[in-house]
Amino acid sequence: MVLTVEAIAFFKEVSVIDFLTDTQWTPLFSEKHFGILPLLVGTFLTTFIAIMVAFPIGMGTAIYLSEYAPTSFRKTIKPLLELLAAVPTVVYGFFALMVVTPFLQKIIPSISGFNALSAGIVMGIMIFPFISSMSEDALHAVPKSLREAAYGMGSTRLQTVFKVTIPSASSGITASIILAVSRAIGETMIVTIAAGQMPGLTLNPLEPVQTITAYIVQVSSGDVPFGSLEHSTIFAAGISLFALTFILNSISFWINKKYQQQYE
Amino acid sequence: MNNATTNRIKDNLLKYFGIVCTLSGLIVLAIFIIDILIDGVQRIDWEFMVSLPSRFPEKAGVLTAWTGTLWILFLTAIIAIPLGIAAGIYLEEYSKKGRLANLLEINIANLAGVPSIIYGILGLEIFVRRMNFGGSLLAGSFTLALLILPVIIVATREAVKAVPKTIKEASFALGATKWQTISRQVLPASASSIITGIILALSRAVGETAPLIVIGALAYVPFVAKTPMDEFTVLPMQIFNWVSRPQHGFIINAAAAIIVLLCFVFVMNGLAVYLRNRGQKKIQ
Numbered sequence: 001m002v003l004t005v006e007a008i009a010f011f012k013e014v015s016v017i018d019f020l021t022d023t024q025w026t027p028l029f030s031e032k033h034f035g036i037l038p039l040l041v042g043t044f045l046t047t048f049i050a051i052m053v054a055f056p057i058g059m060g061t062a063i064y065l066s067e068y069a070p071t072s073f074r075k076t077i078k079p080l081l082e083l084l085a086a087v088p089t090v091v092y093g094f095f096a097l098m099v100v101t102p103f104l105q106k107i108i109p110s111i112s113g114f115n116a117l118s119a120g121i122v123m124g125i126m127i128f129p130f131i132s133s134m135s136e137d138a139l140h141a142v143p144k145s146l147r148e149a150a151y152g153m154g155s156t157r158l159q160t161v162f163k164v165t166i167p168s169a170s171s172g173i174t175a176s177i178i179l180a181v182s183r184a185i186g187e188t189m190i191v192t193i194a195a196g197q198m199p200g201l202t203l204n205p206l207e208p209v210q211t212i213t214a215y216i217v218q219v220s221s222g223d224v225p226f227g228s229l230e231h232s233t234i235f236a237a238g239i240s241l242f243a244l245t246f247i248l249n250s251i252s253f254w255i256n257k258k259y260q261q262q263y264e
Numbered sequence: 265m266n267n268a269t270t271n272r273i274k275d276n277l278l279k280y281f282g283i284v285c286t287l288s289g290l291i292v293l294a295i296f297i298i299d300i301l302i303d304g305v306q307r308i309d310w311e312f313m314v315s316l317p318s319r320f321p322e323k324a325g326v327l328t329a330w331t332g333t334l335w336i337l338f339l340t341a342i343i344a345i346p347l348g349i350a351a352g353i354y355l356e357e358y359s360k361k362g363r364l365a366n367l368l369e370i371n372i373a374n375l376a377g378v379p380s381i382i383y384g385i386l387g388l389e390i391f392v393r394r395m396n397f398g399g400s401l402l403a404g405s406f407t408l409a410l411l412i413l414p415v416i417i418v419a420t421r422e423a424v425k426a427v428p429k430t431i432k433e434a435s436f437a438l439g440a441t442k443w444q445t446i447s448r449q450v451l452p453a454s455a456s457s458i459i460t461g462i463i464l465a466l467s468r469a470v471g472e473t474a475p476l477i478v479i480g481a482l483a484y485v486p487f488v489a490k491t492p493m494d495e496f497t498v499l500p501m502q503i504f505n506w507v508s509r510p511q512h513g514f515i516i517n518a519a520a521a522i523i524v525l526l527c528f529v530f531v532m533n534g535l536a537v538y539l540r541n542r543g544q545k546k547i548q
Contacts, residue, residue, distance in 0.1 A: 057289065059285075060282050060284070061286045064281075064282020068278075068282055069286075077290075081289060083533055084289055084292075087471070087529065088471025088500055088526075088529060089473065090500040091471075091503070094503065125292055156271045158275040158278045179377065185379070186378070188381045213474065216478060217474060220478040220480065235385065242379075245378060249374050249377040253370060
C-alpha cells in the first residue's frame, strides 16, 4: 500500500520509539517533537465520550424498537433514524460549535470554546443510529421460541430482554459497538471544527484536544510543502489510524461471522 | 406491593426509557434543523445561489460550490457505478467460492469501514501526485469513487443474492447463456435495490469533506468549473471554510449553505427509501 511506503520514509527520519513514546506532538513548530500520544489521547477521549452518549441511547432505541414498539411505529421511525446517519458530518460539526458548545458554556462557564466534550456528545448523536440499527437486527434475529419460552415461564418483557434476548444477541451487539467505536475514531469533521487544534496530553474533556484525523486536516489545509518531513507526518498519522480501525473492523466482522454460524 | 407489580412497573419503566431514547435522536435532529433554518433561511435567495464566493459575507454566494457538487456527483457516478456493479456481479455469479473469495469478501467489508480521511491520503498520493491530476475535479471524483466503491459492491451483491434461484434456473432451462441470464433476468429483477444502494452511496459522497480537504480542494474558487481538470470546491468545503471564520456574517452563510446541502442529501435519501419500499412491494 502507498501509505506504508510513505510512512517508512517518515520512520527513517524519526525513530518508531520516539513516535510511540514522546509526549509532545509539535511537528509544525521549530522545535519538533513527533510523539503520537497526545493525538491518540485526544482521539480516545472524544471516542469515549461519544460511546458513553451513543451506547445507552442506541441500546434503548434498539430494545424498544425490537421488543416493544408496534410495527407501524417501527416502519416510520427507521427511515428517520437512517436520515440521522445520512446528515453530512460537516453539518454535525457546525451543530457542535454553534449549538452544543454555547449550551454547555451556560452550564459549565469554565469550558473553553473548543472542547472535547461538545465534539464527543455530537459524535455520539451521529453514531447512535449505527448501534441502534445493528443491535436491533441482532435482537430481531433471536429465535422467537426462546422469547416465548421465557414468557411461558411468566417473565415480563423486561426480564425476557435482559435475561434471554440480550445474552443471545450479545455477539451482534458487541460487533455493533466495536464498529461504532471505529466510526468514532475515524470521524474527522466534527472534531476538526469543534474540538480545536491543540494537541495536549489531557484527559480533561473541557479543554481543547486534537485527534489524529483533525491533525491530518490541519496539515493538508495549511501551506506545508509536499515532500517535507512535516508533510510526511500525515502518512505516519494516517497509517496509525488505519491500523486502529482495521483491527477494530476485523474483530467486529469476525464476531459477526461466528455468531451467524450459531443459529444456522 | 408484591413482586409481580414491581416487575410490571419495571417493565413499563424500560418501555418509557426506550421511547425516550428513540425520540431523543429525532428531537435532536428537529432542534438542529429548526436552528439551522432560523439562522439560514433569511440568507437564501436567488442572489445567494448565483453569487461567487467573496470576502464580504453579504456578497458571498454558493454558485461555485453547488456546481462543484453537481460535477463531483456526476463524475463520481460514472466512475464508480460501472465498476461497482461489475465487481458485485462477478463476485456473486462468476467467482469460485473458496479461500480467495472469502478473503476478498472480508477485505471489501473492511474497506467499507476505513475512515474517509484515509481515502483522502490515498487519493493525494495516487491521483494528485503519481497521476498528476492536481487538485482537480477528476482527482476528487476518483478519490470519492474509491470511497463509495465498496458500498456499491456490497449493495449489488446483496441485491443479486436476493433474486430467487427459480428465475435463474428457468432462464438456464430455456437455453440462455450465463450472460443472457444475468443481463435479462438477474439485473432487471435486482435493479431497484441496486439503485437504492447507489443513491445512498452517492449521497454519502456528496456530504464528504475530509478526503477532499486532504487532496487539496480549495475553499475559494472564483469561477465555475468547466472541464474535469479545473480546480473546484464543493458545498461541504464551503461550509467548513465559512464555519472556521470568525465574522458572524459567514456563520449565517454557513447555515444557509447547510440548508442547500441538506436539500441535496435528504432528496437523495428520500428517493432511495421510496425506491426500496416500491421494490419490497413488488417482491411481495
